[in-house]
Amino acid sequence: MKENQETEESKSKNFIEQIIEEDLASGKHKEIYTRFPPEPNGYLHIGHAKAICLNFGIKADYHGKTNLRFDDTNPTKEEEEYMDSIKQDVAWLGFDWDRLCFASDYFDQLYDWAVMLIKDGKAYIDEQSGDEISKQRTTPREPGIESPFRNRPVEESLKLFEEMKDGVHDEGSMVLRAKVDMNSPNMHMRDPIMYRILKRPHLRTGDKWNVYPNYDYAHGQSDFIEGITHSLCTLEFEVHRPLYDWFLNQIAKSGESRPRQIEFARLNLTYTVMSKRKLLELVTGGYVKGWDDPRMPTISGLRRRGYTPGSLRLFSERVGLAKRENTIDVGLLEWAVREDLNKIAERRMAVMDPLKVVITNYPEGQIEEMEGVNNPEDESAGKRMIPFGRELYIEHSDFMEDAPRKFFRLAPGREVRLRYGYFITCQDVIKDEDGNITELHCTYDPESRGGNSPDGRKVKGTIHWVAKEAAKAAEIRVYDRLFSVENPSDVPEGGDFKDNLNNESLTVTTAFIEPALAEANAGENYQFERTGYFCVDPDSSAEKIVFNRTVPLRDSWAKKNK
RNA sequence: UGUCCGAUGGUGUAAUGGUAACACAGCUGUUUUUGGUGCAGCCGUUCAAGGUUCGAGUCCUUGUCGGACAACCA
Numbered sequence: 001m002k003e004n005q006e007t008e009e010s011k012s013k014n015f016i017e018q019i020i021e022e023d024l025a026s027g028k029h030k031e032i033y034t035r036f037p038p039e040p041n042g043y044l045h046i047g048h049a050k051a052i053c054l055n056f057g058i059k060a061d062y063h064g065k066t067n068l069r070f071d072d073t074n075p076t077k078e079e080e081e082y083m084d085s086i087k088q089d090v091a092w093l094g095f096d097w098d099r100l101c102f103a104s105d106y107f108d109q110l111y112d113w114a115v116m117l118i119k120d121g122k123a124y125i126d127e128q129s130g131d132e133i134s135k136q137r138t139t140p141r142e143p144g145i146e147s148p149f150r151n152r153p154v155e156e157s158l159k160l161f162e163e164m165k166d167g168v169h170d171e172g173s174m175v176l177r178a179k180v181d182m183n184s185p186n187m188h189m190r191d192p193i194m195y196r197i198l199k200r201p202h203l204r205t206g207d208k209w210n211v212y213p214n215y216d217y218a219h220g221q222s223d224f225i226e227g228i229t230h231s232l233c234t235l236e237f238e239v240h241r242p243l244y245d246w247f248l249n250q251i252a253k254s255g256e257s258r259p260r261q262i263e264f265a266r267l268n269l270t271y272t273v274m275s276k277r278k279l280l281e282l283v284t285g286g287y288v289k290g291w292d293d294p295r296m297p298t299i300s301g302l303r304r305r306g307y308t309p310g311s312l313r314l315f316s317e318r319v320g321l322a323k324r325e326n327t328i329d330v331g332l333l334e335w336a337v338r339e340d341l342n343k344i345a346e347r348r349m350a351v352m353d354p355l356k357v358v359i360t361n362y363p364e365g366q367i368e369e370m371e372g373v374n375n376p377e378d379e380s381a382g383k384r385m386i387p388f389g390r391e392l393y394i395e396h397s398d399f400m401e402d403a404p405r406k407f408f409r410l411a412p413g414r415e416v417r418l419r420y421g422y423f424i425t426c427q428d429v430i431k432d433e434d435g436n437i438t439e440l441h442c443t444y445d446p447e448s449r450g451g452n453s454p455d456g457r458k459v460k461g462t463i464h465w466v467a468k469e470a471a472k473a474a475e476i477r478v479y480d481r482l483f484s485v486e487n488p489s490d491v492p493e494g495g496d497f498k499d500n501l502n503n504e505s506l507t508v509t510t511a512f513i514e515p516a517l518a519e520a521n522a523g524e525n526y527q528f529e530r531t532g533y534f535c536v537d538p539d540s541s542a543e544k545i546v547f548n549r550t551v552p553l554r555d556s557w558a559k560k561n562k
Numbered sequence: 563u564g565u566c567c568g569a570u571g572g573u574g575u576a577a578u579g580g581u582a583a584c585a586c587a588g589c590u591g592u593u594u595u596u597g598g599u600g601c602a603g604c605c606g607u608u609c610a611a612g613g614u615u616c617g618a619g620u621c622c623u624u625g626u627c628g629g630a631c632a633a634c635c636a
Contacts, residue, residue: 038636073635190632276636326575
């Protein structure tokens with residue numbers, strides 16, 4: 001308790017928290033209201049997790065509120081499937097939204113405000129092509145060219161806008177533009193487009209509309225309608241902020257509380273591609289098996305990989321928050337899941353690459369039940385029984401014929417502890433005609449049952465094992481990074497990122513597992529002693545147990561001998 | 563040669579004019595029936611130059627480097 005208080009006090013405030021506390025102190029806001037506003041055009045990824053934890057974290061820290069809002073202003077890209085997955089992901093991360101909203105809820109209001117802007121002479125219908133409009137905006141360095149329609153009569157714009165809405169005009173034939181400033185050095189202020197014609201059914205409004213608002217016209221107003229106090233978004237929207245404020249100035253009455261947009265740097269991870277476009281391409285191109293493929297940096301992929309909500313929250317907290325570009329080492333994400341899983345995952349024994357061991361002085365046909373601790377980090381996890389017999393499997397890498405002094409595991413003439421079993425000493429190495437090691441003959445010390453010798457002698461190594469008689473088989477899927485390049489910005493924008501893909505990102509093997517693991521349920525996390533954290537894949541069944549490797553255990557011996 | 567934003571160890575994030583801190587990574591040592599975990603220690607004078615000040619990572623000036631912006635995407 002005391003410890004918690006200390007960490008709470010010493011926790012430094014990021015720049016957004018500082019702004020919020022100032023707004024609270026000055027009385028500008030009594031209650032803080034944030035929102036998480038994804039467009040349902042793809043699955044959420046770890047970068048979104050950072051934004052989710054930020055927004056909902058503020059809600060928790062300041063006893064405020066947070067909405068989940070779907071920014072569904074473009075019916076050509078949005079799908080129901082994506083909405084479902086987004087809701088699932090946010091809930092799975094452990095957050096409750098106060099309201100579930102949709103930008104499309106505000107289409108009527110947005111339309112009325114647009115009419116108001118036209119009447120005020122602040123918006124007009126432009127009948128030029130996209131190319132022409134774009135050309136007239138010129139470059140940031142030189143002034144823009146006004147549209148010939150810019151100063152058309154209000155009545156004309158009003159009439160055309162209504163006709164646009166009613167479907168009289170074709171897509172691309174005209175747009176509604178805000179009359180801001182064609183000479184602004186900020187391109188977004190050069191008469192931005194507010195509405196375009198899209199004759200597509202919308203997921204929620206169906207065929208009601210033939211015109212849809214653009215992001216810039218819809219977002220700030222949505223925030224305003226919902227009473228959002230702090231609208232947090234990523235850095236690339238920084239240049240949109242003057243426009244965000246411009247629209248709010250048109251619709252909000254003076255003195256009325258309006259949302260403030262604050263930008264922060266998005267998350268980048270080494271060896272990880274995050275752009276929705278590229279992730280979509282991985283899925284549609286068949287490079288992965290779906291959005292929730294365990295190699296994907298999506299929240300659903302990480303979930304399937306065995307990452308816990310707590311690990312993602314811990315990660316989000318540790319990546320920090322600032323306005324500078326950053327690239328976080330994926331190692332931090334892996335550390336976060338180990339940190340979480342170390343406390344909660346039960347330990348089991350499983351042999352990935354089996355080597356048969358025969359204990360020559362152990363009675364034939366005898367099976368003993370040995371007691372194993374489920375989690376040394378958590379006594380309440382209890383104990384389990386593990387069958388032991390004359391023939392066992394150990395990990396191939398736990399034996400070395402010509403072992404260096406620093407090798408603490410099994411080698412000819414050396415004694416090791418079989419965890420929760422006995423001390424054994426390697427007497428003979430059996431090989432096939434090609435010289436491959438096929439079997440080890442060992443002797444055991446009957447006095448060392450459970451792993452301690454009454455004479456107090458020490459062994460350096462403790463290895464894991466599975467009794468051959470009782471072993472079950474399981475499919476193990478070992479995942480490696482999908483991209484071989486460290487810096488995600490090195491992955492080209494086009495579709496030709498094939499060269500950067502790691503072709504060995506998935507390895508499937510069969511392992512021998514202790515019987516207790518055969519009853520594991522989908523989604524459960526285990527630490528396979530001495531190897532890594534594994535999670536039961538939803539593909540599992542009673543006949544075929546499938547484990548995904550979440551993350552390997554740190555292994556200083558392997559690292560030194562690489 | 564436009565506007566805006568940024569620059570602190572290998573990677574991130576703090577320090578709100580007063581001893582540069584925390585985490586991850588790395589390295590040492592130690593504990594351990596997981597070469598895991600835990601514990602202890604080591605590893606940076608803050609992009610550059612000038613200025614203000616008793617005192618500057620912080621304020622000012624200039625420069626350098628990096629990023630964003632010219633979709634009827636969000």
